[in-house]
Amino acid sequence: MKAVIAEIITIGDEILYGQIVDTNSAWMGTELTKIGVRVKQITSISDSEEHIVQALDDAKTRADIIIMTGGLGPTKDDLTKTVLTSYFHTSLQLHEPSLADVTELFKARGKDITELNRQQAFLPEACTPVRNVLGTAPGMWFEQDGKVFVSMPGVPFEMKRMMTDIVLPQLQAYFQTPQIMHKVVQTIGLPESILAERLENWETNLPPHLKLAYLPHLGNVRLRLTGQGTDKEQLEQELQQEVDKLEEIIPNHIFAYGEVKLEEAVGRMLKEKGLTIATAESCTGGFLAHKLTSISGSSAYYQGSVIAYHNEVKTRELHVKPETLQQYGAVSEATVREMAENVRRKFSTSIGVATSGIAGPDGGTSEKPVGTIWIAYADEKQTVAKLLHFNKDRLLNIEYTTMAVLNLVRQSLNATVEE
Amino acid sequence: MKAVIAEIITIGDEILYGQIVDTNSAWMGTELTKIGVRVKQITSISDSEEHIVQALDDAKTRADIIIMTGGLGPTKDDLTKTVLTSYFHTSLQLHEPSLADVTELFKARGKDITELNRQQAFLPEACTPVRNVLGTAPGMWFEQDGKVFVSMPGVPFEMKRMMTDIVLPQLQAYFQTPQIMHKVVQTIGLPESILAERLENWETNLPPHLKLAYLPHLGNVRLRLTGQGTDKEQLEQELQQEVDKLEEIIPNHIFAYGEVKLEEAVGRMLKEKGLTIATAESCTGGFLAHKLTSISGSSAYYQGSVIAYHNEVKTRELHVKPETLQQYGAVSEATVREMAENVRRKFSTSIGVATSGIAGPDGGTSEKPVGTIWIAYADEKQTVAKLLHFNKDRLLNIEYTTMAVLNLVRQSLNATVEE
Numbered sequence: 022m023k024a025v026i027a028e029i030i031t032i033g034d035e036i037l038y039g040q041i042v043d044t045n046s047a048w049m050g051t052e053l054t055k056i057g058v059r060v061k062q063i064t065s066i067s068d069s070e071e072h073i074v075q076a077l078d079d080a081k082t083r084a085d086i087i088i089m090t091g092g093l094g095p096t097k098d099d100l101t102k103t104v105l106t107s108y109f110h111t112s113l114q115l116h117e118p119s120l121a122d123v124t125e126l127f128k129a130r131g132k133d134i135t136e137l138n139r140q141q142a143f144l145p146e147a148c149t150p151v152r153n154v155l156g157t158a159p160g161m162w163f164e165q166d167g168k169v170f171v172s173m174p175g176v177p178f179e180m181k182r183m184m185t186d187i188v189l190p191q192l193q194a195y196f197q198t199p200q201i202m203h204k205v206v207q208t209i210g211l212p213e214s215i216l217a218e219r220l221e222n223w224e225t226n227l228p229p230h231l232k233l234a235y236l237p238h239l240g241n242v243r244l245r246l247t248g249q250g251t252d253k254e255q256l257e258q259e260l261q262q263e264v265d266k267l268e269e270i271i272p273n274h275i276f277a278y279g280e281v282k283l284e285e286a287v288g289r290m291l292k293e294k295g296l297t298i299a300t301a302e303s304c305t306g307g308f309l310a311h312k313l314t315s316i317s318g319s320s321a322y323y324q325g326s327v328i329a330y331h332n333e334v335k336t337r338e339l340h341v342k343p344e345t346l347q348q349y350g351a352v353s354e355a356t357v358r359e360m361a362e363n364v365r366r367k368f369s370t371s372i373g374v375a376t377s378g379i380a381g382p383d384g385g386t387s388e389k390p391v392g393t394i395w396i397a398y399a400d401e402k403q404t405v406a407k408l409l410h411f412n413k414d415r416l417l418n419i420e421y422t423t424m425a426v427l428n429l430v431r432q433s434l435n436a437t438v439e440e
Numbered sequence: 441m442k443a444v445i446a447e448i449i450t451i452g453d454e455i456l457y458g459q460i461v462d463t464n465s466a467w468m469g470t471e472l473t474k475i476g477v478r479v480k481q482i483t484s485i486s487d488s489e490e491h492i493v494q495a496l497d498d499a500k501t502r503a504d505i506i507i508m509t510g511g512l513g514p515t516k517d518d519l520t521k522t523v524l525t526s527y528f529h530t531s532l533q534l535h536e537p538s539l540a541d542v543t544e545l546f547k548a549r550g551k552d553i554t555e556l557n558r559q560q561a562f563l564p565e566a567c568t569p570v571r572n573v574l575g576t577a578p579g580m581w582f583e584q585d586g587k588v589f590v591s592m593p594g595v596p597f598e599m600k601r602m603m604t605d606i607v608l609p610q611l612q613a614y615f616q617t618p619q620i621m622h623k624v625v626q627t628i629g630l631p632e633s634i635l636a637e638r639l640e641n642w643e644t645n646l647p648p649h650l651k652l653a654y655l656p657h658l659g660n661v662r663l664r665l666t667g668q669g670t671d672k673e674q675l676e677q678e679l680q681q682e683v684d685k686l687e688e689i690i691p692n693h694i695f696a697y698g699e700v701k702l703e704e705a706v707g708r709m710l711k712e713k714g715l716t717i718a719t720a721e722s723c724t725g726g727f728l729a730h731k732l733t734s735i736s737g738s739s740a741y742y743q744g745s746v747i748a749y750h751n752e753v754k755t756r757e758l759h760v761k762p763e764t765l766q767q768y769g770a771v772s773e774a775t776v777r778e779m780a781e782n783v784r785r786k787f788s789t790s791i792g793v794a795t796s797g798i799a800g801p802d803g804g805t806s807e808k809p810v811g812t813i814w815i816a817y818a819d820e821k822q823t824v825a826k827l828l829h830f831n832k833d834r835l836l837n838i839e840y841t842t843m844a845v846l847n848l849v850r851q852s853l854n855a856t857v858e859e
Contacts (some may be wrong), residue, residue, distance in 0.1 A: 037479040040653060043462060048485070050458030060456040061491070063484035065465070072480070077497065203457075214556050214576070216701065217515045224516070235515055236454055237595075247458065300726075300747075306733025307719075307726030310747045314725025317801055317834055319749075325757065326747035328719075328729045334787065352792035382736055392548070412548045413574065415595060415736055432765030 027086035057198035091175035093158035095137035111147035207277040291322035296371035300326040301364035304378040361397035451510035476620035487548040510594035512577035514556035596695035626696040710741035715790035719745040720783035723797040780816035
């Protein structure tokens with residue numbers, strides 16, 4: 022079965038000038054993918070007639086579905102409706118239900134409809150209007166030579182509602198779309214290149230209708246396996262078989278399936294095991310605590326932290342021995358072990374974790390260059406410390422360290438720490 | 441003078457499938473706009489040879505500069521380099537300096553270079569390599585018929601560093617872009633709509649070659665004033681005059697000029713005044729400490745923090761009176777005042793700040809709904825507390841609260857706190 026191809030065109034200078042980030046397209050890409058439509062291109066263009074016409078001409082040579090957002094506002098620089106009217110050789114007509122919707126919207130705000138907004142209810146005769154219950158600009162659905170053109174406002178919540186309620190179901194009905202499925206496998210602890218080497222054999226032997234993508238971010242590599250077929254159940258089964266094989270190849274590096282963050286996965290483990298945690302942070306400066314508490318419901322396992330930026334705080338609040346600091350320095354295995362053990366005791370938690378390192382850009386020495394970082398995990402049975410080396414900028418060193426600590430907790434709870 | 445036109449092409453299915461939001465293009469759009477280059481189109485396409493070639497062919501009919509990101513990883517689905525090599529009728533050659541960079545990068549991590557990563561140092565002979573000091577994939581700069589083609593990795597921090605250090609200066613030199621100047625004024629404490637009302641008169645009277653943009657983020661509205669002209673000195677003077685007028689209109693809401701973050705501005709104030717700070721955080725969960733320590737050199741004024749997520753930690757570590765918690769609750773003026781005062785004493789700092797609130801999505805009551813947050817500032821002379829109300833999601837409530845605390849510190853040090 023031939024894949025149904027879509028292109029997204031966003032219209033408006035604010036995206037081109039970087040004044041807003043285009044989050045609409047990602048959302049639409051996700052939703053279209055889910056119904057088996059393949060998004061082949063996303064194009065952001067300026068509010069200009071010539072440019073809109075060119076983008077439409079280009080898109081229709083490649084795609085079955087052309088979805089436009091933006092340029093439907095009531096002001097002069099909003100050209101989309103005018104351009105579409107001439108593009109489809111049609112003319113504007115008052116669409117009474119749209120006028121009623123807009124009038125109602127203004128009434129609800131205690132205001133009278135303005136002339137500019139009244140104009141928004143005039144729509145191209147050749148289109149099927151797409152109702153907008155949340156704003157003043159209706160959408161438009163055009164059909165030409167078996168292709169569908171949809172125009173919607175760029176306001177995210179209006180567009181999303183129109184897509185969900187009307188456009189996506191209509192597209193599914195119009196193009197009997199093929200089955201597309203995804204499985205996401207979350208890995209941690211192996212850089213992309215090393216992961217790729219380990220998976221090379223498996224990847225090469227994937228059946229041709231299953232595709233693999235590597236999506237790395239801060240040491241967490243998401244593996245996305247995409248399958249296309251006609252039989253949903255069979256596809257699901259095939260994908261699951263490959264995921265099972267994957268689990269055999271890298272059992273210790275998979276922390277979740279689906280869109281789950283590492284801090285969320287660790288949080289779930291702690292919750293399930295009824296464990297609590299506290300952090301003692303030097304170089305991460307609170308970022309580790311922040312990650313743990315960014316998860317709703319984290320108060321079930323997270324107690325608190327001491328951020329000990331100065332050595333004085335390390336000795337006074339975390340009871341690190343002055344001799345330890347004297348003999349080994351703050352960035353050392355001995356210090357970070359004491360920090361983890363002592364914060365655990367201080368907060369009476371099951372687990373204590375600690376970080377101490379040189380985040381940079383200053384503070385490095387030839388013996389301990391910037392990016393030298395010690396982390397530790399302590400529970401009632403054991404204390405494990407690990408030395409890390411990063412060569413990123415300050416913020417990234419902090420973020421990578423935080424991921425490494427979360428992974429150390431995960432591995433310790435699973436008893437799979439690699440020294 | 442004819443405008444220099446750029447197009448951005450991002451390569452990779454993950455954007456089309458909506459698995460990642462394309463933030464790179466917005467950043468590049470901003471930076472290119474700043475050097476007087478007009479971005480006319482942003483195109484996201486799939487990892488396919490045919491599609492990349494088509495996008496390049498289309499783009500070069502319209503633009504002077506074609507900037508590509510993505511598809512430079514070491515794995516099989518990364519096609520950009522191969523496609524560019526055949527597109528520019530050239531061949532791959534080992535680029536020794538790139539190999540040295542990659543080898544060094546692995547060495548710093550205590551690892552040997554893999555064969556896949558070694559391949560990344562092979563570059564098209566016809567290109568000028570663009571050094572990547574933060575990752576394994578070098579960029580490529582091609583010139584053809586007076587047009588420039590640049591290919592960079594899609595990893596945001598690598599791309600940003602390459603753009604800033606190499607690509608933007610080279611583009612400015614190559615195209616002799618027109619004189620464009622910016623002044624950025626950082627404001628905090630006034631929502632965009634209220635700020636716009638206060639500035640309406642001033643904005644209306646701006647000379648036509650000066651343009652104003654409002655760039656709001658987490659309560660911090662950056663005002664960017666852009667001037668275009670021929671005489672650099674005169675332009676500089678005109679912009680400064682307008683900034684001076686601005687300072688008279690909103691003197692208490694400007695915290696810096698240029699690209700300075702609020703935590704950086706507050707850090708500078710503390711450093712200049714020789715003051716130190718500690719934080720006691722409940723609902724912000726370490727994010728405030730993280731913001732303060734995200735600034736290099738923050739150890740000069742930042743001592744440490746107690747993250748007191750549980751009430752037990754509030755009483756035991758921060759000595760909040762049990763009666764206070766009993767009578768007023770953790771989210772109350774009384775509690776947050778004690779937290780700020782006590783953390784200041786505990787860490788022997790000049791200033792203590794504290795947060796306690798309901799970040800959500802759970803934990804709200806009819807009396808104290810989600811988004812009810814108390815913050816406090818304490819120094820040797822005074823303690824100031826403030827009640828905030830946000831109706832965002834958990835992470836945004838945390839981020840807005842952190843900005844509000846930083847602003848409270850700034851205002852307290854300037855003695856301009858508005859009750």
